[in-house]
């Protein structure tokens with residue numbers, strides 16, 4: 197099969213260099229077509245045709261140097277590999293080019309023309325592979341997202357349908373009832389079931405809400421822990437829990453304070469529930485490189501090996517019917533990821549569980 201020619205854009209103003217480069221590249225690979233541009237306007241104009249596979253960009257151009265042209269190429273959104281060609285002694289430029297989005301650089305030393313064709317082939321091949329990988333990753337993310345939406349939708353339908361059936365049934369009984377006690381009993385059921393639906397909807401709104409810019413502020417992670425504990429301590433479950441704190445973090449995080457307290461409260465609530473009211477809750481915070489880590493450790497029942505992969509799924513719960521919604525940890529996961537952080541869990545069956553929340557420091 198005949199190979200399609202590859203078009204190379206050479207941005208160079210020195211006529212001798214143009215002739216030499218063309219000759220060397222053509223000799224190395226007759227499949228390479230070389231087109232030239234001597235300034236930024238011509239370069240951008242030709243790139244708009246969308247037929248080039250790589251740009252060979254000379255740094256030493258009179259009006260606009262190669263770095264500025266590179267910026268223009270990226271600003272205009274051209275997704276094309278660029279090789280910066282710099283003079284000897286311009287090594288810093290070479291490094292800067294890579295930072296600015298060039299794929300490679302080549303220094304005009306005595307034998308640079310010898311290595312140029314090889315560099316071009318390597319860059320084109322590497323770029324193609326990178327793009328294919330990105331496409332695959334994108335498809336994977338997309339299908340995971342779709343799967344996630346599917347799970348969520350079927351979960352919502354199921355979780356809301358159950359209490360709804362109960363409400364309908366109770367209402368029918370009340371409609372036909374002649375006894376006031378029966379009416380009161382089933383009215384109470386309706387109230388309980390409606391509250392359950394309200395709880396699910398409340399948690400779901402946390403799951404899917406879009407945070408407004410003005411809701412985000414700089415807060416100390418330790419203050420957020422204190423705030424969460426203050427609210428959690430109001431729970432009757434908390435009375436026999438021994439609380440150990442080792443909060444060494446001093447960093448600030450840029451976050452919605454309500455959401456981050458929700459994150460800590462959901463994890464602490466699970467920990468307290470897993471200890472069934474008695475045990476030790478250890479909360480530690482620390483700064484680690486660019487991340488602030490919060491560790492919440494309990495001495496509860498722990499998480500079984502076959503459950504650990506499922507606990508962040510929406511509606512996954514091991515609690516008695518009607519007790520947990522199974523939305524706590526999926527909300528945690530969702531919020532933390534939205535701020536560029538992550539949640540990890542360490543399994544310690546029989547000795548409890550440890551959750552670690554990592555958030556980028558400000």
Ligand SMILES: Nc1ncnc2c1ncn2[C@@H]1O[C@H](COP(=O)(O)OP(=O)(O)OP(=O)(O)O)[C@@H](O)[C@H]1O
Nearest residue numbers: 466467470498507513514520521522523524525549
């Ligand atoms: N600290 C923990 N120890 C043991 N199991 C845990 C712990 N935290 C979470 N789990 C497990 O993960 C499951 C999912 O937790 P999640 O918070 O999402 O929902 P839930 O607690 O069941 O319901 P809700 O949060 O609405 O009360 C729990 O049912 C439990 O099985």
Ligand SMILES: [Mg+2]
Nearest residue numbers: 462466524525
């Ligand atoms: Mg929970």
